[in-house]
Amino acid sequence: MQSILVGFGSAVGAGAEEITLRLLYQLITILVATRVVTWLVRRLGQTDVSGEILAGLLLGPSLLGALFPGFMHGLFHPSTGTIFTGLAQVGLIFLMFQIGLEFEFNRHLGGDRRSVIVISLLSIAVPFVMGYFSAPWFHARLSEAVPLFGFQLFFAVAMSITAIPILGRIFMVLGLSHTRTAALTIGAAAIDDVSGWMILGAISLLVKGAFSWGWAVPRVIGLAAYLVLVFFVVR
Structure with a gap:
């Protein structure tokens, strides 16, 4: 029984480590792509938001998924989907909170x-x-x-x-x-x-x-x- 529990714990740890690494790869890719594209659009007189949106389009199904679907599936693996969505929602909450703080509605x-x-x-x-x-x-x-x-x-x-x-x-x-x-x-x-x-x-x-x-x-x-x-x- 003890060996089974140890094996189960090792499997869970290995799975968690793999998911964490994939998530880090995704975040690094997104940050690098966003910084590069933002720098380019800024040179064209556009806002950083335009570069962030464009970077998302480039990394999404519109370009990367259409040209290299296997690579996109490997990079944005479904195993990290729930965690990635959760992080995105938390970021959205903070952004909306910042909007409420900075905009003087009253x-x-x-x-x-x-x-x-x-x-x-x-x-x-x-x-x-x-x-x-x-x-x-x-x-x-x-x-x-x-x-x-x-x-x-x-x-x-x-x-x-x-x-x-x-x-x-x-x-x-x-x-x-x-x-x-x-x-x-x-x-x-x-x-x-x-x-x-x-x-x-x-x-x-x-x-x-x-x-x-x-x-x-x-x-x-x-x-x-x-x-x-x-x-x-x-x-």
Whole structure:
């Protein structure tokens, strides 16, 4: 029995060590690629965020996975997927926390909260309409097996939602995090994000034929109540 336990402990230790090494290789690769690409885009007058996004595209399925799928699978091994995702989520939490610390929402939006709602509604509606009508062109080239109507709705939502972490990071890199423009933009993007997830859920049910007003109405009322509470009651 003791020999079995010792062998089991050794196997667990070996597995943990292998996963740790793979994770370190991944982090080193990402850091080196990010630093190199960021240096290049900075020479072109772009922000560091652009380089970080481009480095992710280069290391992901878009380039590395398309040209060298075996190498990408070996580098980003599935055994580290859960840990890597956890680290990414923790980093995202810290980034959002930093955005909340640096952006002066109360100072710039204290008496102008209606503008945030108007900007949010327009920033959803205009890209949604444009995305919906431009989606057939992409559908014919990218996803013919998917029904056109569902593809149009999903594409429209994807075009109308702004990534708050990316937007906030751009403002911080440019030194604009304390400006009124930044506060208005992030405030509107926050409403877009909440609304976008609700719209995406409704579209998913609609495409599947499971949409019901009993599902939608309470959530719309809840969202409206939340916005009123945040922008007009809480100070």
